[in-house]
Amino acid sequence: MRSIIKIDFEERMMIDLIDWINGALWDVLLIVVLSGMGIYLSIRLNFIQFRKFGESFKKTFGSISLKGDKASAEEGMTSFQSLATSISAQIGTGNLAGVATAMVSGGPGAVFWMWLSAILGMAIIYAEATLAQYYRTTEKGHLVGGPVYYIQAAFQGRLGKVIAALFSVLLIFALGFMGNMVQANSVGHAVSTAFGISPWITGIVMAIMALIVFIGGVERIASVTEKIVPLMALFFTIASFIVIIMNIENVPASFEMIFVGAFNPDAVLGGILGVSIQQAIRFGISRGLFTHEAGMGSTPHAHALARVKHPSEQGLVAMMGVFIDTIVLLPMTVLVILTTGVLDGATTGIELTQLAYAQVFGNWGSIIVAISIFFFAFSTIIGWYFFGQANVKYLFGKGAIPIYSLLVAIFIAIGSGLHVELVWSLADLFNGLMVLPNIISIFLLTNVVVKITKDYDLPLSQQQYQNTYTKK
Structure with missing residues (x-):
């Protein structure tokens, strides 16, 4: 019994330490960085998320398929497979457990x-x-790309190379392991609650x-994700609509x-949660990032x-991924929890979501x-x-992938039974750290993005991308 108490005490101390670091990281720095970059890019790109929304929708759903062309390491994926792989990462526990926490x-x-951060x-x-x-390229006959390549271009x-390597390490820990x-x-906790099976x-x-x-x-990754994503989104949406109706x-x-609580948290739920505006902003943006991943530098690996x-075509498709995840699907869980009246601070995480559906x-x-x-x-x-995997290959070569695969599997097994607070705190820490080199790089390359976008905005007959971009 003493050993169990000791483990709980040590875990609590670790949680408190990580939360202190997260507080310094999330309370001011990342809120300013992410919000500021979103506003800056919106202005520089003439609010592309609004003016190109219709085209984004058309390009995304015009190519939807449950049986697309075969993906390959040499030729890449279809646009929809890339989006499906991206959304498969975005639509995760953030939509069911993250929003609850x-x-x-x-x-x-x-x-x-969370909504504002998504926009x-x-x-x-x-x-x-x-x-x-x-900035994607071909290495040993395989198509490769991702933030490490535009980070190198930004800093040169x-x-x-040093900053790209640092980003790679942070991403491997943030997503492959902690995430x-x-x-x-x-x-693990959801299955335990529903079926009594050990996490x-x-x-x-x-x-x-x-x-x-x-x-x-x-x-296989592309094949699995392009089939799972549409079906799981449909199942979740139908179940949520029933509860809401x-x-x-x-x-x-x-x-x-939601709207009153954004600026006056004490005015809702009789103040029983005891949160401040700063906490509302901090957890909204941090959980928003965990949900839609814009700014983390994760989804560009698929795109x-x-x-x-x-x-720009894939840039527009990528925008729809954020919209689907945070503006369309996330409110389902939100309204299920709020309309059923189960939010009282006593239950959190996936257990709160299960309580609402129950x-x-x-x-x-x-x-x-x-x-x-x-x-x-x-x-x-x-x-x-x-x-x-893309970053493991970048750092250590293809030979390290089997070891990475095994380590990820071990972390999956271990993570299922850990304390929910510790797991989320670690995820917040590494997610926050990997944002910084990615966002700084995008800022330094903003002129490149603007130039590419202006070219795409030209009439088709005047676009120069066939020579300018595909051979980059």
Whole structure:
């Protein structure tokens, strides 16, 4: 018994230390950096997230398919496969567990700041995907791309290589290891609540399933994600709509809590959560980043491999990924939690989401969430593994991939049974750290993004991209 108490005490001290670092990182620095960059890019690109929204929608859903062309390491993926791989990473536990922790820690008003971060993030992710396309290259016959290549271009010389290597290390830990622990943790607790199965058993099963996909390489990753993403989004949406419709009379009050809580948290829920405006902003933006990933430098790894004629085309498709994830799907969980009235601070994470669905579906509510979180998390694990793999290959070469695959599987198994606070705190820390080199690089290359965008805005007959970009 003493050993268990000692472990809990040490874990609490670790959580407090990481939370202190996260406070310094998230309370001011990253809020200013991410919001400022989103505003800056929106202005420089003439608010592309609004003026090109229709074209973004058309390019995204005009190419949707459950049986697309075969992806390959040599030729990359179709535009939709790249988006599906990207969304598979974006639509994860953030949509089911992350938003729940955001509302407990930052009140319902945190959702407003999540939405705002997504709107600004659409401009950021457009720049990320466009630069990833522009600076991609071919190495040993394989198409490669991602932030490390535009980071090197931004800083140039030895400094560029050092910063690119630092980003790679941070991403491998943030997504491949810590991030996937978060995914497994939420699944483990959800399955335990729904079926009484030990989180450790669930973690081991997920680790084995993930390894099977990892071994298949980019071809299997693209094939799995392009099929899972549309189906899981549809299942989740239908279940959520049923809960919301059953509590339709509470929808207006729920939106009031979101907008009032963004600026006056004490005015909602009778102040029982005891949060401040600063907390609402901090947890809204940090959980928003974890959900849509705009600015992290993760999704450009998938967008770099898309087979498109112009870099801006995939930039527009990337914008729709943020919109689908945070503006369309995330409110489903938000309204389910708020309309059912279960937000009281006593329950958090995936258990809070399950409690909300149980108000309508009874015991089946926990099962529905467990199924949803499994597919959401598993698809994210695949996407984040893929992003991490690109950086492992960049740092250590192709021979290190089997070791990386095994390590990711081990972290998945371990993460399923850890304390939820510790896992989320670690994820926030590494997510925040990897934002900085990525955002600075985009800022330094903003003129490049503007130039590419202006070229794309020209009439088709005047565009010069066939010579200027595809041979870059």
